[in-house]
Amino acid sequence: MHSPHTHSSLAPALFLGGLLAGSLGGALSGCESSRAGAAVPADTTPEVVEVSTATARVEQIPNTLALDGTLQPRRHARLSPLVSGHVAQVRVERGDVVAEGDPLVVLRQVDLRLAARAASARAEAQLEQLGVERTTEFDPDAVPEVVAARADWENLEDQLRRVTPLHAEGVVDDRSFEQARSAAEAARARYDQARTRARGSLASYVALSSEARLRRNEASNTTVRAPFAGAIMERLVEVGEFVGTQSPVVELVDASELRLELAVPERYAALVHEGQSVQVTVDGTEQQVTGEVRFIAAALDTANRTLTIEVVIDNHDGAIRAGHFARAELQLDGTRRVVRVPTNALSERAGVYRLFVVEDGIATTTAVRVIDRTDDVTTLDAELPDGTVVVTLPPRNLADGVPVRVVPES
Known part of the structure; x- marks a missing residue:
């Protein structure tokens, strides 16, 4: 028979044992949960992207070279008087058309x-x-x-x-x-x-x-006359001003012919000769005119490895103003290989054009150079085989190396 002292001394020991057992059981349970979680691998397979596609076609077209430059007038002069003196008359304004020999500015005699x-x-x-x-x-x-x-x-x-x-x-x-x-x-x-x-x-x-x-002679040379027919680009003086022989009073241009200076890359230099036809598109007006190669530099520019040529364009009707930026297409000998794709297959970033090519269910990007572009078809300079499958209307989530599934274009 136990005494009351014996029961009271066992109670604290039993309570501590229960706490230890509970803690140990919780720890063992946590370890089992961790092992179970580590045993399940994460799914890293890229998500398949649905795309529509088209076929690239290789064609042979006339060999052309696309270049650009600024249209310059045939002649451009800043006219100064032969003598110094005060301006008595100004007979022209900006835009006036003048003939050779017309008086422009008269000095006091x-x-x-x-x-x-x-x-x-x-x-x-x-x-x-x-x-x-x-x-x-x-x-x-x-x-x-x-x-x-x-x-x-x-x-x-x-x-x-x-x-x-x-x-x-x-x-x-x-x-x-x-x-x-x-x-x-x-x-x-x-x-x-x-x-x-x-x-x-x-x-x-x-x-x-x-x-x-x-x-x-000085007294008889107080009139500044037009040395050639043209148009006034700018009037630089006013009546009463004193001008010297080094002071321009009028800026005159002759745009009856326009000249387009182009830099031909070294690899094409041997294909350029005088008389070649050039198709010129004028920016801002989208006018298309035909010119011809008239002047060719005697040597290449060693700094940038280009050959400077001048294309002359007839402009006797004055339809095109000098100073426009223009794109030129030089007609070279022979043909060249190009690739045609739908325009909606192109994507552009920072001035670089790219295509997504589909091969074995994987989309890969390739950089291309655009030769010509319309709303429907774009002509490319690219090393793609005939029949290459390209993605049209690339989705935003499409990236290089992503698997794709081809679906009909909506």
């Missing part, structure tokens, strides 16, 4: 005419000082001053010739002889000086007369 008169007066005064009427066949000995000096010299020279034999005979003393000889030498020196002065005066007259002609 009064000051230039006065300067021309003053220069002419100085030249006439110099001619009067020379004392001759013509200078085309100028003879310095015809100048009055020279004529007088020569006469004086010849007179004294004649006296010296007469005195010389008398001096030899002792009739004339040494002093008189030396005086005669010195006088003749001095007269010769004065004659030479007179000739030199005459030549200097002639040079001054020539310079003054040249200046007079220059001033007269």
Whole structure:
């Protein structure tokens, strides 16, 4: 028979044992759950995407080269006056059509005419000082001053010739002889000086007369005229402004012919020659015109490995303005291989065009280069075999390497 003390001492021990057993059981239960969860593998198989497809077709088309550039006018000039002066008249405005020789800007003439008169007066005064009427066949000995000096010299020279034999005979003393000889030498020196002065005066007259002609030409060249037929692109001055010979007053363009400068890649350089036909599409207007290769550079640009050519386009009716961006299609010899696909098969990102190609139920992307594009069909430069299956209207969740299932296009 147990005493009350015995029962009270066993109660705490039984309670602790129950707690330990419960904890151990919970731990064992958690381990079993973890093992069960680890035993089930995650499903990583990509989801099959439903797509519609079309077939790519390989064709041979005429060999062309697509390039682009900016249309330039046949001639383009920023016109400056031949003389400096103040603008008196401006006879044109932007867009005006002018013929060769038409007056565009007129400078004030009064000051230039006065300067021309003053220069002419100085030249006439110099001619009067020379004392001759013509200078085309100028003879310095015809100048009055020279004529007088020569006469004086010849007179004294004649006296010296007469005195010389008398001096030899002792009739004339040494002093008189030396005086005669010195006088003749001095007269010769004065004659030479007179000739030199005459030549200097002639040079001054020539310079003054040249200046007079220059001033007269300036006075007659105060009108800026059109050097060729064209249209005014810009008027750069206003009445009253002072302009110099380096100051453009009008910008003139001749767009009767347009020129398109193109850079042909090195690999096509041997296929380009003068006279080749070029189809040009003008941006902004979508006009299509035909030009021809007229000028070809003598050598390739070594910096970018291209050959510069110029295409000339007739524009006598002025239908196309210079400055438009244009796309050119050069007609080369032979044919080229292209691939045609539906336009809705293309996807574009950051300027790069791609196709999704389906093979063995897997979609893979390939980059392509677009040659021509319409609403329905796009022509590509791509290494795809004939009959390649491509995805049309690619879904947003389609990615490279994803399995696909082909369904009819809705």
